[in-house]
Amino acid sequence: MNRRWLLFIPLAGFLVLAVMLWVGLGKDPSSRDSALIDQPMPEFSLTALDDPTVTIERADLLGHVTLVNVWGSWCPTCKDEMPQLLALRKAGVRILGVDYKDTRVDARDFLNRFGNPFELSAFDPDGTLGLDLGVYGAPESFIVDAQGVVRYHHTGYIKPDDVKDTILPEIQSWSSS
Amino acid sequence: MVLFLRLGLILTLALATLSARAAIEVHTFDDPALEARYTRLIDELRCPKCQNESISASNSMISKDMRAQVATLLAQGKSDDAIKAYMVKRFGDYVLYDPRLEARTWLLWGGPLLGLLLGGVIIWRVVRARRQSAPGQLSAPERARLEALLAAHEEPSRSREHPND
Known part of the structure; x- marks a missing residue:
C-alpha cells in the first residue's frame, strides 16, 4: 500500500494555517461583532439632552426601527459622521442619539454647529447605557427593530458609502419583517 | 545641544509616565x-x-x-x-483572556492535546513499520528463498570439505 500521501499532511496543515492567518491580517482588528445582536435592547432610562425633566426609555423605541447612534462632542470622528446621519434622517430614518460621556453645553453647541440628525436625544454622562450596549468607543451605531431587538451593529464611523451600502438596506430589511 | 535634547526627552518621558500612573485610579x-x-x-x-x-x-x-x-x-x-x-x-x-470551555471552543482547548495524540500515533506507526522491516524479519516467501539459496551454497562447500570421503 502506498502511504506517500501521508507526507503531505504537514504541508496541508501549513497551508490551512497560512490561509487563516492571511485572512486575519486583512481584517480590521477594532471591528468586532456585538454580543447584543438578536438580543433585546437593554433597558435604560436617561434624560433628554435638551430637557433634564424628560426621560427617554427603551419603550420609546418600540414600534419603529431605530438607529441608535452613540456619540460625543469630544469625539472628532463623530463630527465626520454627522453628514451621513443627516442624510439618513432625510431618508426618513429614525435616529436615537446617545450623547456619551459628555456635557449638555458641549453637546448642544456641537449639534448647533454640525446639525442635529436625532429625532430622540438621550444624555448619558456616565456611560451607563454605553456600558450596557458594550460600547468601547464612539461613534458606534446599532439598529434596533420595532420589537426592541438589536439587529445590527456598526463599529466606528458610518462612512459616506455605508449609508447606501449597508445602513439603509439593513433598516429596510428590518422594517419589512 | 544634543545633551539638552536628550535631557529634554528624558524629562518629557518621565513626566509622561508620571501622568499615566496618576490616571490609574485606585479602588479600595x-x-x-x-x-x-x-x-x-x-x-x-x-x-x-x-x-x-x-x-x-x-x-x-x-x-x-x-x-x-x-x-x-x-x-x-x-x-x-x-x-x-x-x-x-x-x-x-x-x-475573556481565559476562554470558557463550550461547544464553540473545544477545538481551542483540545487542539494541543489532539496534536499530541496525532503525533504520538504517527511516531508509533513509523516505529512499528521500521521494526517490521528490520533485517532478520523476513516474510515467509523470502525466508523460503533464503533457505533455498543457503542450501544450494552449502552442498558444494561440504563436498569440498571432505574431498577424500
Missing part, C-alpha cells in the same frame, strides 16, 4: 479577599478597545469604566463568574 476595599478578587478579575478581563491589554493595564476610558463596574459588582456581592458573564453579555467573549 475593606476586605482584603475582595481586593484580591478585584486584582485577579481586572487581570483576567481584556480591554475591548485595545488589542492585547488587560483592563488593569489599560488606561483607556472603557477600561476605567469596566474597573469601576467590577468594583461595584464586587461590592454588591456578585461572584467572579457572574461578573465575567456580565462583561461577556455586553462585550462578547473577546473580554
